[in-house]
Amino acid sequence: MTVHHHLDDASIMRYASGDFDEAFAIIVASHIAMCDECRAAVRAAEAMGGAVMEAADSSPLAADAFDRLSRMLDMEPEKPLLTPEPTAGNVPLPLSRLIGRDLDQVPWRTIVPGMQRHRIDIASSTSSLYMLKIAPGRKMPEHGHGGTEMTLILEGSYSDVFGQFAAGDIADLDEHVEHQPVVDSDIDCICLVATERPTRFKGMVSRILQPLIGI
Amino acid sequence: MLSVLRTDMPIENPDPTADQDYLKALMMEVAASRDKASFEILFDRFGPRVKGMMEKSGASSDLAEDLVQDVMLTVWRKAALYRPDKGAVSTWIYTVARNARIDRLRRLPAQPYIDVETVMVASEDDSPEAEAIGSQQGDLVRNALDKLPSEQRQVVKMAFAEYKPHSEIARDLDLPIGTVKSRLRLAYRKLREELEDLA
Numbered sequence: 001m002t003v004h005h006h007l008d009d010a011s012i013m014r015y016a017s018g019d020f021d022e023a024f025a026i027i028v029a030s031h032i033a034m035c036d037e038c039r040a041a042v043r044a045a046e047a048m049g050g051a052v053m054e055a056a057d058s059s060p061l062a063a064d065a066f067d068r069l070s071r072m073l074d075m076e077p078e079k080p081l082l083t084p085e086p087t088a089g090n091v092p093l094p095l096s097r098l099i100g101r102d103l104d105q106v107p108w109r110t111i112v113p114g115m116q117r118h119r120i121d122i123a124s125s126t127s128s129l130y131m132l133k134i135a136p137g138r139k140m141p142e143h144g145h146g147g148t149e150m151t152l153i154l155e156g157s158y159s160d161v162f163g164q165f166a167a168g169d170i171a172d173l174d175e176h177v178e179h180q181p182v183v184d185s186d187i188d189c190i191c192l193v194a195t196e197r198p199t200r201f202k203g204m205v206s207r208i209l210q211p212l213i214g215i
Numbered sequence: 216m217l218s219v220l221r222t223d224m225p226i227e228n229p230d231p232t233a234d235q236d237y238l239k240a241l242m243m244e245v246a247a248s249r250d251k252a253s254f255e256i257l258f259d260r261f262g263p264r265v266k267g268m269m270e271k272s273g274a275s276s277d278l279a280e281d282l283v284q285d286v287m288l289t290v291w292r293k294a295a296l297y298r299p300d301k302g303a304v305s306t307w308i309y310t311v312a313r314n315a316r317i318d319r320l321r322r323l324p325a326q327p328y329i330d331v332e333t334v335m336v337a338s339e340d341d342s343p344e345a346e347a348i349g350s351q352q353g354d355l356v357r358n359a360l361d362k363l364p365s366e367q368r369q370v371v372k373m374a375f376a377e378y379k380p381h382s383e384i385a386r387d388l389d390l391p392i393g394t395v396k397s398r399l400r401l402a403y404r405k406l407r408e409e410l411e412d413l414a
Contacts, residue, residue, distance in 0.1 A: 009403045010396040014381060017374045018313040022323050029327030033334045042331070043302060044407055049313065050306030051356040052375040058263035059270050062280055066258050069284055070251065073291055078249075081295055086334045093334060094327040123323075 003035045005162070005169035011150075012038065016045035023127035023194040026094055026120075027150050030192060031170040033092035034152075090154050090167055095192060099131070103155060103190055106131060114138045127196050134158070134189045140181045147196025149173050151181075156189030158182060227260065231354035238304040246294035258287050261305070265312045272378035274320055285315045296336060303356075309375075316378060359409045360402075367402040370395055 007015075007028065014020055015028045032038045062068075086093050091101050098120050099106055108116035114135035122129055131154075134140065140158075150172050157166040158181040165171055165181075173179070175196075183189040228234035238260070244253040262283045269279035289311050297307050310332070314325040360368060373379045373387070381399070385392040 009400040010381070013374060013399045013403055016313075017378060018317045018321075018328075019374070019378070019380045025317075025323065025327045029331045032331050036338070039331070039335055039338065041407075043306075043335070044410060045403060046310055047302060047306045047356045048360065048371060048403070048406055049309040049375045050303050051360050052372060053261075053264055053268065053309045053312070054305045054357065055360075056264045056376045057267045057271075059267035059276075059279065061262050061266060061283060065262060065280065065283065066255055069258065069287055070255075072284075072288060073251070073254075076292070081293065086337045093330040097326065097330070 003037065003168040003170075005165055005171060006035065007031060007038050007041070007170060008172045009041075011172050012041045012045050016042055016049055021127050022122045023129035024148070024150065024196075026098070026122070026129060027152050027170075027192055027194040029094035030092040031150075031152050031168070033086065033094055034168040035170075095154075106133075108133055127194055129192070129194050131190065131192050134183045134191075136183050136186050136188065138183050147175050149177075149193070149195045152192045154190045154192060156183060156185035156187045158189050158191075159184045231357070235303055235354065239299045242294060242297050242304050242307075243299065245291065246297060254287075254291060257290065257304070257308075261290075261308050262287060265308070268312065268376055268378065269316065269320070271376065272316065272320065274316075278319070282312075282315055282319060285319065286312045289315065296332070298336065301335070313378075355409065356406065359406045363402050363405060367398045367405075370398045371402050374399060 011028060015025070015032070020028060032042055091099065091103065099118070106118050108118055111117050115138060116133040118131045118133075120129045120131065134156075136156075150170055151165070152170045153165050153167050155167055157164055159165070160171075160179040160181040162171065162179065164184065166185075228237050238257070241253040241257050244250040245257070265286050266279045266283045269282045270276065274282060286308070290308060293311070297304070310328070314328050317323050317325045317328065360371065363371065370384055370388075373384045374381070379387070381392060381395050384390075385395045388395070
């Protein structure tokens with residue numbers, strides 16, 4: 001898959017150090033699963049974690065620490081390691097666990113004509129994760145962000161001031177950004193979205209729309 | 216048993232390159248022959264460091280001790296998934312420890328991380344740079360870290376060795392979060408440059 005829009009380097013570092021909440025961990029992992037370049041980037045950042053660990057201060061372990069573990073190993077049945085197949089098609093493995101492998105089977109709910117949404121239930125209280133399915137030619141309301149927002153395209157494409165975003169691309173946007181994506185593919189554009197705090201829409205009509213769209 | 220694993224081997228070889236090879240050989244022994252003696256050397260080497268990092272990130276001594284058990288048990292169980300051509304032993308153990316911390320300390324699912332590792336193991340499409348990361352001996356990354364300006368090294372250490380969220384680093388250092396992010400970006404880019412030179 002040729003990906004043109006990648007994660008910000010600060011997000012790569014944040015992922016590698018385990019700092020994202022659930023919604024963002026899922027969307028970032030989903031992009032990384034689709035993007036060779038970001039997989040290499042994460043590996044480099046993790047190498048940094050390894051080097052930092054090698055230089056980290058030690059804290060002495062309990063005297064019986066290894067014996068304790070050793071007894072557990074003796075009781076361990078030797079099970080073959082199961083490695084799941086990385087998902088084929090356009091639903092990456094970290095997402096397919098939540099919605100299955102088929103985008104047509106997602107229980108979409110129509111929000112306004114030409115725009116459907118599916119909320120993904122996660123425990124996180126600070127961020128939300130949902131999917132959008134937007135018809136060709138439709139505009140998203142122009143909006144700024146109360147916090148970080150990421151959008152991963154799974155199918156179709158849209159364009160905004162940052163260029164065209166197609167399957168595998170991620171828009172990794174911080175709070176200072178305002179944009180108005182327009183779907184420019186001849187099929188529906190399906191994307192996964194994580195938002196830190198409710199997105200602020202500009203303009204009266206959009207503000208009225210916001211509780212309805214709920215994004 | 217490999218000749219490299221004689222019991223008179225020091226726990227850490229003073230030559231960094233030989234040391235990294237030594238750790239890889241230990242991991243391979245654990246994976247291939249379920250060799251407990253090799254595993255104990257890895258345990259002694261990394262266990263106290265994992266504990267230190269967990270304590271710095273807010274775990275009590277007891278919880279940190281339990282997390283070391285979790286981490287090293289996973290290292291034992293998943294030893295066969297470690298790929299010596301794809302990175303240093305410390306990098307792999309770092310990721311296992313990070314995932315254990317997400318799971319136990321932050322009470323979040325580590326599954327997205329595990330899924331990405333599954334994809335990494337399955338993908339053979341390695342860039343020359345990714346190969347360079349794998350084949351280099353870990354000391355290159357350490358040298359790159361040492362060469363960073365101290366303000367960048369400090370945020371890298373806080374993010375990785377103390378698992379501090381970027382927002383908390385900003386608060387602790389009394390900096391805007393944008394400054395923390397840009398220092399991390401700069402540190403990361405410098406490491407990438409070093410690796411690209413190698414590829």
